[in-house]
Amino acid sequence: MDFIELLAAFAAKYGIEGLDGADGAAELDIDGFRVELLDDTQTRSLLACAEIGLPQPDADGVFCGLMLKANFLLRDTEGATLCQNPETGAYALVRPFPLALTDVESLGAGLESLVNQAENWRKVLAGLRSAEEVRSEAQVPDDGHHDMISSGFFHV
Secondary structure, eight states: OOHHHHHHHHHHHHTOSSOOOTTSEEEEEETTEEEEEEEETTTTEEEEEEEEEOOOGGGHHHHHHHHHHHHGGGTTTTTOEEEEOTTTOOEEEEEEEEGGGOOHHHHHHHHHHHHHHHHHHHHHHHHOOOHHHHHHHHTOOOOSOOOTTTTTSSOO
16 A cells, blocks of 8 residues: 555545545644654655644753664654654654554554553653753752753752
8 A cells, every 4th residue: 555545445434524545645633742754765664743833942861862862773752753853842752553563453553552652752851851940949049050960960
């Protein structure tokens, strides 16, 4: 099945109107997540991308560390890659679906898994606080040093 055929079969099964992918892209809203479906002709895959969001500016490094660990052997992403969109700066989960191996049922299950992972990672991202917020809550003067234990980045 090619990209357009797979989208057509998927749309027919789930009663989705206007999911044609004629320009090599389509978009779904699944449980409040915008999921982009892209035709990757180089790898002959459908790429599904679910945006997670933006972190607090100085919590960005913390999230990047979590992201690198999660991507190791795809352990905490269920086959997706946690990444940052270079154009928007937003974090996202991207999962490939090889067209030769993907049918409507596996695409549906894979998209459900992707959205569940995106929801989990959105919660992690929302839970990260900037060092400025932590300092103001603790009323600690900014001496330019970050105490990782007291700021909540590590739990003892």
